[in-house]
Amino acid sequence: QQQVKQSPQSLIVQKGGISIINCAYENTAFDYFPWYQQFPGKGPALLIAIRPDVSEKKEGRFTISFNKSAKQFSLHIMDSQPGDSATYFCAASPSGEQGAQKLVFGQGTRLTINP
Template identity: 90%
Template sequence: QQQVKQSPQSLIVQKGGISIINCAYENTAFDYFPWYQQFPGKGPALLIAIRPDVSEKKEGRFTISFNKSAKQFSLHIMDSQPGDSATYFCAASMKTQGGSEKLVFGKGTKLTVNP
């Protein structure tokens, strides 16, 4: 299975609150898990990423939690701000038959942070 399942599809949070987006996967060949942030009219941009040998990675207000046994990972945005309003995609990387690598993306979560 090459899917990455992402939830929720949309999320509304008050300013200062915690935003949590969850992803799950089945394929144990995935070996790298980035999160991308996309603002309207722009392409996605790398936000934060984690490898499966690490359970947590924090960069500023953004934290990835990774549960290898459950095949789940999540993005936590602490002290959410209106400027965080965007669409967030989780992704997973795997090697292809040709020996290169590709990213498989989740379906995205539209986050709205109300002032």
């Protein structure tokens, strides 16, 4: 119930294309869904996050789509650039006394944008 399943494991996209990474969860207590971007040798950095009261959130070229009934959410990167090449992690956490940031992470997607 605590798992977040992420796919694909790796993704290669041409420059200018759309990158799409998907995640699915089981725990209905999850109410915060962030995406993290990690470059080699660095810690993960928050990219964009969504709560279940909206179905979509857009920040620049990055969009989260959220489907509460299907318990799925996805990251779309429009006009993908070589600088977007990194590992992307979806995550989820429940609210409540034990810590809103007790994040459960997906397995990660290594994204490569070919020039």
